[in-house]
Amino acid sequence: MKPVYLDNNATTRVDPRVVDAMLPYFTEQFGNASSIHAFGADVGTAIRHARRQLQALLGTEFDHEIVYTGCGTEADNMALLSALETQAGRNEIVTSAVEHPAILALCAWLEKARGVKVHYIGVDSRGRLDMDAYRKALGPRTAIASIMWANNETGNLFDVETLAELAHEAGALFHTDAVQAVGKVPMDLKTSEIDMLSLSGHKFHAPKGIGALYVRRGVRLRPMIRGGHQERGRRAGTENAPSIIGLGVAAELARTHLDEENTRVRALRDRLESGLLQRISHAMVTGDPERRLPNTSNIAFEYIEGEGILLLLNKAGIAASSGSACTSGSLEPSHVLRAMKVPYTAAHGAIRFSLSRENTPEDVEHVLEVMPGIVETLRGMSPFWDGASATRSAFTPSYA
Amino acid sequence: MWEYSDKVKEYFFNPKNVGVIEDANGVGEVGAIACGDALKLMIQVDPDTDRITSARFQTFGCGSAIASSSALTEIIVGKTVDEALKITNQDIADFLGGLPPEKMHCSVMGYEALRAAVANYRGETWEDDHEEGALLCKCFGVDEGMLERAVRNNNLTSMEQVAQYTKATASCSTCAETVEEALERINAAMVSEGVLDARDAFVAGALPPTRRAARKTSPLVELSTPTAPARLTTVQRIRAVEEVLTELRPVLQGDGGDCELVDVDGNKVMVRLSGACVNCQLASVTVQGIQQRLAERLGEPVRVIPVPAGH
Numbered sequence A: 001m002k003p004v005y006l007d008n009n010a011t012t013r014v015d016p017r018v019v020d021a022m023l024p025y026f027t028e029q030f031g032n033a034s035s036i037h038a039f040g041a042d043v044g045t046a047i048r049h050a051r052r053q054l055q056a057l058l059g060t061e062f063d064h065e066i067v068y069t070g071c072g073t074e075a076d077n078m079a080l081l082s083a084l085e086t087q088a089g090r091n092e093i094v095t096s097a098v099e100h101p102a103i104l105a106l107c108a109w110l111e112k113a114r115g116v117k118v119h120y121i122g123v124d125s126r127g128r129l130d131m132d133a134y135r136k137a138l139g140p141r142t143a144i145a146s147i148m149w150a151n152n153e154t155g156n157l158f159d160v161e162t163l164a165e166l167a168h169e170a171g172a173l174f175h176t177d178a179v180q181a182v183g184k185v186p187m188d189l190k191t192s193e194i195d196m197l198s199l200s201g202h203k204f205h206a207p208k209g210i211g212a213l214y215v216r217r218g219v220r221l222r223p224m225i226r227g228g229h230q231e232r233g234r235r236a237g238t239e240n241a242p243s244i245i246g247l248g249v250a251a252e253l254a255r256t257h258l259d260e261e262n263t264r265v266r267a268l269r270d271r272l273e274s275g276l277l278q279r280i281s282h283a284m285v286t287g288d289p290e291r292r293l294p295n296t297s298n299i300a301f302e303y304i305e306g307e308g309i310l311l312l313l314n315k316a317g318i319a320a321s322s323g324s325a326c327t328s329g330s331l332e333p334s335h336v337l338r339a340m341k342v343p344y345t346a347a348h349g350a351i352r353f354s355l356s357r358e359n360t361p362e363d364v365e366h367v368l369e370v371m372p373g374i375v376e377t378l379r380g381m382s383p384f385w386d387g388a389s390a391t392r393s394a395f396t397p398s399y400a
Numbered sequence B: 001m002w003e004y005s006d007k008v009k010e011y012f013f014n015p016k017n018v019g020v021i022e023d024a025n026g027v028g029e030v031g032a033i034a035c036g037d038a039l040k041l042m043i044q045v046d047p048d049t050d051r052i053t054s055a056r057f058q059t060f061g062c063g064s065a066i067a068s069s070s071a072l073t074e075i076i077v078g079k080t081v082d083e084a085l086k087i088t089n090q091d092i093a094d095f096l097g098g099l100p101p102e103k104m105h106c107s108v109m110g111y112e113a114l115r116a117a118v119a120n121y122r123g124e125t126w127e128d129d130h131e132e133g134a135l136l137c138k139c140f141g142v143d144e145g146m147l148e149r150a151v152r153n154n155n156l157t158s159m160e161q162v163a164q165y166t167k168a169t170a171s172c173s174t175c176a177e178t179v180e181e182a183l184e185r186i187n188a189a190m191v192s193e194g195v196l197d198a199r200d201a202f203v204a205g206a207l208p209p210t211r212r213a214a215r216k217t218s219p220l221v222e223l224s225t226p227t228a229p230a231r232l233t234t235v236q237r238i239r240a241v242e243e244v245l246t247e248l249r250p251v252l253q254g255d256g257g258d259c260e261l262v263d264v265d266g267n268k269v270m271v272r273l274s275g276a277c278v279n280c281q282l283a284s285v286t287v288q289g290i291q292q293r294l295a296e297r298l299g300e301p302v303r304v305i306p307v308p309a310g311h
């Protein structure tokens, strides 16, 4: 049995076509893009081409709207830190309780070290943003609102266009962490109100360690890393040419596969999800089934703990992940599931399956085959699971 | 993912003694689903001999929680209740070839469940909810008694360790201050009893000693000065150390490692870890385990120092 990789929200396999495109830029065309000689000039041309490829995926108009970074986290940090500097007299951030640590840990530090006031907007039990609270939090002191486009754990999509408009009404900038959305959701930023957008290559079959921040033309950006004049002085440091070129090819591939992502991959995900819910009682989908990434399914299995599930899945050759405390070392279930108030009986047993265009129907069938047995084994050990109907009938999965 | 020992994996994938003893005469339940792990331990004790004849468990929790529960049942069957009570969480961890530090609370849970089951057998109303002193951490139901046992059994001297062994403070952390105070108090008591060096004791808000300060006043120097007279002769001590190492060796060898006595100098015991133990992330846990065993046997604090191979 070939291993089944269903952890694509954690990272993806680099597409072999991406690797092929990158290789010459390590050994043959290894020049520094800033150099005047041919070694450098060729690299400069290749980077310009790669930038256009990425622009096409995002639907941006101007090449200088893209600033390459070392990762998605860097892009997120750059966006918030820059806004605090450029938005004079504004010292507040509005964000959500379910952001990635790339935003949340930075905000926690800004509160402590810089006295920035941060509003963390909550979500309902399906993970939908509290729009009233969002509106109320925005004001003349808001420097920037930052809400993710898609949540990495549940796959929930946020209405970033409306959120951006509301932020602008308050005179604030709007940034979105689109690390999980790029390549899975169609984008046309040239018609968008979004001011800044973060992305990361390794989530769509480019290598790890390359990301980008989109900065809408006219939006001021203060560099976080100062030095040379690369990226027009907005992000110093010799360009990571092979990765930028790989990111370009990955973007082009993502664009051609975007329909597939929303048809074939979505169908596989739906088959996996409905198959599991049919076969296993006391399981619930967390998140908003109506507005979700096509590749993500987060299912909470009641009365058992996620790490055990992952260890047994791994033994069966299946890779998935969990927001459970035990696997993260945090001793606490995921902040996302807690913000959604997923009941404790279920939160500890939440498993995230995230697919990509590389998955096949056989992958899904394999999971459907082994998962019921795994859940049964662990429930058989659980003191909270009495196979009797008392517990069973007491619980009805609901999104209320 | 965690670096689990083969023994932990074995006890997770093929746990022994899972299930219920219908007519158990001792039942201990600790933890809660909200906390992320919970264990129900059932024991059958022969009232004439006080010997545990069988033990079974049900566990909700991660891989190491299930493995620790299973290991516990294996360890206690055949022991008298009094013998079983001498087991500490470290014994459970040792039995499993060590646990990652973040997972030590799984062994503590086993230890607490055993105490609860024995109390239940003896007809005492031991309750998880805080018969023993104030409840310190609401999120994880850690009371003073449990904290003190975990701190003493494992020589905990930092808040990080306390979280790893008991989970206290790891959620809302509103209990941080109370737990800090309790840790400081317990450590201070240990210092005055001579089982903990004053320099290692936790002091709330204190900075860690600088490297230079630590070097100048190494606790080892003090321990071996006449102010802390050794009760055993050197030969006796070496013999006792050898005995303990011989006992522990099978556990280490089970993990593909070994341990050899290099030298004994006052209260310093130099050992050489070899094989899988050397690069094992759990080396420090192993060393701690050996250290605790030695301290128990010798009845005095010792410090185990791993020396590199070839020395």
Ligand SMILES: Cc1ncc(COP(=O)(O)O)c(C=O)c1O
Pocket: A009, A010, A071, A072, A073, A074, A076, A100, A102, A148, A150, A151, A152, A177, A179, A180, A200, A201, A209, A210, A211
């Ligand atoms: C939503 C989100 N934001 C940011 C990141 C961080 O991206 P990177 O790993 O490139 O720093 C991730 C990836 O884990 C993510 O899922």
Ligand code: FES
Pocket: B136, B137, B138, B139, B140, B168, B169, B170, B171, B172, B173, B174, B175, B176
């Ligand atoms: S009370 Fe201790 S972590 Fe919440």
